[in-house]
Amino acid sequence: MIMAFTGWSDAGEAASAALEHLLTAWEQEPDALSIQLIATMDSEEFYDFQVNRPHVFTDSNDVRALTWPTTQIFSVKLPHLDSDLVLVKGAEPSMRWKTFAGQLLDLADDLEVSMVLTLGSLLADVPHSRPTTVNITAASGALAAKLDAEVSSYEGPTGILGVIHDGALARSIDSISLWAPVPHYASNTPSPKISLALVRALEDFLQISIPQDDLEISADSWKLDIDELAKSDNDVADYVRKLEELKDAQDIPEMSGDIIAKEFERYLRRKTKD
Numbered sequence: 001m002i003m004a005f006t007g008w009s010d011a012g013e014a015a016s017a018a019l020e021h022l023l024t025a026w027e028q029e030p031d032a033l034s035i036q037l038i039a040t041m042d043s044e045e046f047y048d049f050q051v052n053r054p055h056v057f058t059d060s061n062d063v064r065a066l067t068w069p070t071t072q073i074f075s076v077k078l079p080h081l082d083s084d085l086v087l088v089k090g091a092e093p094s095m096r097w098k099t100f101a102g103q104l105l106d107l108a109d110d111l112e113v114s115m116v117l118t119l120g121s122l123l124a125d126v127p128h129s130r131p132t133t134v135n136i137t138a139a140s141g142a143l144a145a146k147l148d149a150e151v152s153s154y155e156g157p158t159g160i161l162g163v164i165h166d167g168a169l170a171r172s173i174d175s176i177s178l179w180a181p182v183p184h185y186a187s188n189t190p191s192p193k194i195s196l197a198l199v200r201a202l203e204d205f206l207q208i209s210i211p212q213d214d215l216e217i218s219a220d221s222w223k224l225d226i227d228e229l230a231k232s233d234n235d236v237a238d239y240v241r242k243l244e245e246l247k248d249a250q251d252i253p254e255m256s257g258d259i260i261a262k263e264f265e266r267y268l269r270r271k272t273k274d
Contacts, residue, residue, distance in 0.1 A: 001108050002085060002202070004119040005071075007092030008159040012182040012191030014121035018198040019089050025211040026076055034077040039107060041071040041090065041100065048094035071100075073107065081208055086111060092160045101160065101167045108173060116168045116175040117205075118161045119198050121191070124181030127243035128226045132197035135179045136205060139169045149176055178202060183243075185236060186226045192218035 004010065004019040027035050052069035059065055071090025078085075086108070093100045108116060126132070137152035138144040144151045161177060168175035178201050180194045196212060196219045203210045230237045 001088060001113045001116045003088035005090055005092040005160055009120040009161050011121040011123045012187045012194055013189040014180060014182055014191040014194035015119040015198060016089065017190050018119050018195040019087060021195060021199055021215050023074065023087060026078060029078065034075065036075050037072055038075045039073040041103065043068045043070040046093035046096055046100050051094050052091045086113060097160055097163045101163045104164065105167050105171055114174065116164065116173055118164065118177045120161055120177060120179045121182050121194055122179060123184040123187055125243060126181045126183050127240055127247055128183045128186050128223060129240065129244060130247045132180055132194055134197050134201035136201065137177050139165050139175065143174060147174060147176055152177065185239065192222050
């Protein structure tokens with residue numbers, strides 16, 4: 001079960017866009033067996049409509065209609081995957097978080113979900129011009145060792161993702177969190193380079209192939225736009241250079257070899273799929 005929510009855990013809308021990319025990319029797969037909407041959460045029960053307002057629009061018949069904030073759950077079945085997937089997308093709920101997380105995890109139990117993976121993005125002091133490092137963390141040392149992840153060291157206010165991971169741990173459902181940093185000076189939405197990093201991290205973690213051509217093009221365009229922003233503002237340019245120096249100093253030489261290895265593994269998975 002892969003999930004992302006707009007709101008607190010979605011800086012630059014990078015996490016929600018990554019999940020949207022998964023749905024769109026797999027819907028366009030020629031060998032897609034089934035992508036179906038299987039459930040929605042009751043918006044009246046979980047959302048404050050003054051915070052997450054309904055949207056009004058005109059449909060193809062010139063009829064005015066409303067769409068309400070909600071959470072949607074999709075099933076994904078692809079022949080080249082070892083397991084079926086469940087994708088969860090929506091706005092972070094405004095209230096009754098325990099009930100919300102409980103209902104999602106009840107569904108996970110009913111569907112015999114073996115692992116919950118959440119996607120998140122946060123503002124950080126990182127340069128846009130360097131590779132985005134995605135942190136993969138687990139809620140306990142035992143789980144981190146089992147899934148080859150880091151133990152989360154974060155302490156402080158949390159969002160619905162933290163509540164879901166806490167509930168998964170209580171039910172003995174394996175759960176992993178993927179977090180990507182968004183440069184705070186370039187946090188205007190969308191943030192395709194950060195979404196691409198999340199998709200690639202998910203691809204590497206699950207050892208699957210995910211189409212990403214359109215996202216790669218958008219990421220390259222985004223980087224060029226931020227480059228132009230930095231060139232037009234000396235203060236931003238100086239700040240970016242300092243961040244680049246810090247990032248380069250932190251990255252040990254072996255990291256470049258690790259990146260090359262991951263790219264090669266990604267290439268092999270795609271060739272095998274083809």
